[in-house]
Amino acid sequence: MRPTVHDIAAEAGVSLATVDRVLNNRPGVRSVTRDKVERAIATLGYVRDVAAANLAKSRSYPLIFILPEGENAFMRGLEAEIEAAIARSAVERTEITILSVPAFDAAALAAALDDARRRTPAGVAVVAVEAPEVVAAVGRLREDGIAVVTLVSDLTGSERDHFAGVDNIAAGRTAGSLMRRFLGGRDGPVAIVAGSMLVRDHRDRLEGFSTAVNEGAAKRHLLPVVEGHDDPTEVETLVRDLLAAHADLAGIYSLGAGNRGLIAALEEAGRQSEICAIAHELTPYSRAALVSGTIDALLNQDAGHEVRSAIRVLKARADGLSMIEAQERIRIDIFLKDNLPVEPA
Amino acid sequence: MRPTVHDIAAEAGVSLATVDRVLNNRPGVRSVTRDKVERAIATLGYVRDVAAANLAKSRSYPLIFILPEGENAFMRGLEAEIEAAIARSAVERTEITILSVPAFDAAALAAALDDARRRTPAGVAVVAVEAPEVVAAVGRLREDGIAVVTLVSDLTGSERDHFAGVDNIAAGRTAGSLMRRFLGGRDGPVAIVAGSMLVRDHRDRLEGFSTAVNEGAAKRHLLPVVEGHDDPTEVETLVRDLLAAHADLAGIYSLGAGNRGLIAALEEAGRQSEICAIAHELTPYSRAALVSGTIDALLNQDAGHEVRSAIRVLKARADGLSMIEAQERIRIDIFLKDNLPVEPA
DNA sequence: GAATTTTTGATGTACGTAAATCAAAAATGC
DNA sequence: GCATTTTTGATTTACGTACATCAAAAATTC
Known part of the structure; x- marks a missing residue:
């Protein structure tokens, strides 16, 4: 049986409240006591039950996706994948908003990023255009503690948390x-x-x-x-x-x-x-x-994978958790007519 | 705010207990009442909170992976990925056991499948060898309501739920x-x-x-x-x-x-x-x-993806849920020296 | 050593669902 | 219309964590 907060309390010889204070680093715990609790956590190998924690917090993840308008078939496919993710949002505790901006327009993109910032989401995924004002706008988001993932196209010199796209x-x-x-x-x-x-x-x-x-x-x-x-x-x-x-x-x-x-x-x-x-x-x-x-x-590049990966990374970052590196590496698919996936693609 | 069981009860004008009976199809509900509840579920767009449900059930998923022994580098890589999944088992509520069998040995594989059956897991993932006795052993697992996924190599004519591997x-x-x-x-x-x-x-x-x-x-x-x-x-x-x-x-x-x-x-x-x-x-x-x-x-074929996919599918099947088809399609990677992923592989 | 501050404990509620019990109400049989 | 069965309601506990409150204990200050 996996250890719970109660087990830590028993092992450390402190109360549940103290364990809670240490786990969620709230103030008012002597460092001696904190050490005791942390040792108990280590010896028991306690891992916080994220599901239960999210339930208790009634956590949700407001996310914003920013992508270019226009009839670019790949971008429209990307949007469809985001819509699919929205359909799953009840299960995944996400609240996803899509913002559209003119393609290749750095000023418009920077404005959209600032707009996103005003909505105080947990994270933003953006198809980047390289320009100093975009880098600056991303910096402002990060300063507010909002996770940022670049999608498909990366942004050199920016503070983005992660790039969800191919090499x-x-x-x-x-x-x-x-x-x-x-x-x-x-x-x-x-x-x-x-x-x-x-x-x-x-x-x-x-x-x-x-x-x-x-x-x-x-x-x-x-x-x-x-x-x-x-x-x-x-x-x-x-x-x-x-x-x-x-x-x-x-x-x-x-x-x-x-x-x-x-x-x-x-x-x-x-x-x-x-x-x-x-x-x-x-x-x-x-x-x-x-x-x-x-x-x-x-x-x-598989748009569905990129979207799902971006969401996973944004959620993890919002919770300060790490990610499975290998799972988030988006691969370059090479298609010949011989290895096409079954329709529709 | 996402609707809960309480909202269904209110909407349908029945008690919580009745809603619970319908949701978990327990006996003792008139079909008229059942219809009322189901209509309420539909109109509210209720989706069961899987995290909360699993918490309440203190659900865990005992899974068994069966793979060939020997110094086949791919199979050892596969095993390493399973070990990685075991390391995540606390978070994912899985309890994974690995069984090793001699390679290309149908009789040994069938025996291992029967062994697995005796342990009454929620699901079994197996690298198949094609033989009637293996098909039969898989059939016995399915009869017991145990989910079965073939891994890497499929099994013609069997009742397996899914094949986690490439075309x-x-x-x-x-x-x-x-x-x-x-x-x-x-x-x-x-x-x-x-x-x-x-x-x-x-x-x-x-x-x-x-x-x-x-x-x-x-x-x-x-x-x-x-x-x-x-x-x-x-x-x-x-x-x-x-x-x-x-x-x-x-x-x-x-x-x-x-x-x-x-x-x-x-x-x-x-x-x-x-x-x-x-x-x-x-x-x-x-x-x-x-x-x-x-x-x-x-x-x-990415062994990590195959293992993670197999686990996702087995869990979903064990709960009678559906899966995101596109996410579970394992792709054929073509590597030239130009598109090799970063080390170690 | 008294007064103050800091630390700790005890306890309760909440999140959304599962599962059980017992009583009440409704439907059914005869 | 009474007895019986079936259906429904009301209520409680539990899962593991978060978070708040208030009291008690310990440490600190002077």
Whole structure:
């Protein structure tokens, strides 16, 4: 039988009230007595029953998620996962609010973070845009003792408690390595389409890709990066131009969103089979393109895992508890058409 | 504020005792009354507070894990993850016991399952070996109302509640597809080393690999499958023989364990760079081989996720609750040297 | 050593549910 | 319409912790 506060009281030879004072470090306990109690805790191996404690406290966790607006399929998928978490909130004692902000807009994001702060939540999860005012806003949250987790895109130099997302340098490296091996000895340049160099994850992916694609002997020519702002229409135009300008194009790496545009342009040109396309994020569109062969490989981060992980970490941080490190590491999924998970994805 | 049993009683115009009778379906309630209560539950959107319920019941979950003995690095890693779960058992209200059985021994496994049954646990997780007596033993557990989850290797035709493992056909397909693309136009046969055709996961991987490696135009010659029984020494001998017999060997797919033997044989022959090697499971040995280039790609299943998933499912089943399907899908990780997680693995 | 402050004990209530008992009320059989 | 059975209500205790209050004891100050 697992020891309780009563057992500690008996073991230490003090009253329940004193044990309580030590456990919840309330004032009014001599250090001698405190030591006695702490020794009893150690010898009995007492662990606080979190469920019972939360019940007694009728604890709940008000959390705020901040994400970009727009028709970015990955972000909408993320939002759906947050909605799913909201549906579970009764069981998980969470009260989740979603705030939407314009994409790639540092000022708006900073304002949203300050808005969140005014609501005094237990924690905030945010898809970051890298800018000094955002770093400052995160700092203010942390000063108020509010836990902060960056989601999907990290924030350099900030005081965030944790980053719930993938190692994007490694993701880029993986894409580069696959591109290199899939192309084999084939000639021709490789194009890179990004969303915006303002977000950390895109910069990181680019860095990783550039180094890995040119590892080893043969050097591959990389065309200058173009930015599509995660917008399908814009991306389609960009890719169409790239295809027109480079008849010998060997590969395309799309490291942001807006893959519908990429797919449309490739299929319109009828050059799906000759061009090796590697993209990010599994969506209904990209999934279909992977099955049909327009896209050769997809790198993916599981939005559901990221959301659930962010919630776990925020709750743990709010209680000052530690987390299972390995459980919170978000992995980079590599999808070929052979290992696609069952629909819908 | 979330509704409680008291709110249901008030809403339905019955007493607390009656609500309790309905919720825990105890006898002695007229169906008219039962309906009234159920309607109140529905309109209020009541969800039982599992933490409070478990507290009141002082519930705990005695679970038994059954795994093969031997120096199979993956299985030892799995065991380590179970030990980690045992360390968390105070918090998670579990009481986990590990039973070890000889590998690939159906009779011993069936005996262990019956042993487990005698201990009347809430659930059993088992690394299955496919055999009628094992299926029967699992059936007996289920008859006693004990939840059963197969771990890593599934059991065809059994009554198990859930399989906590990867889709091994898809894993094999993925390996085959990578082999095909990595080899490109290169000639030469491909060898396949399995552990034993007695376990479902190995058979499935073989099936997937065989179809995918030969997709498309060029046909690749596959050498007959050899069985190394997941034993490093045995595997080393087998691979050494293969290398000697086939000077033009283009690739090796190792779909079981014992990769230390594979690595040793390849490095001894000095043919690491010319042979494309794809193997399963990230261990310290295989990790080093991936970094050095002896192995080209590793497919992996995260043992920690499998163990935690198995525990979640067993607990949920024991309580008759449902699970988050997506959360319990174990993914096939593809590791290149570019996307290796940080040490230790 | 008396007055004061600090520390400790004793006790009760609460959180939301489970489970039991006994009495009261309602439904049923004949 | 009486006896019997079934259903319902009222109430209590318990799970392990949090938190508050008031009294008692011990330590401190001067």
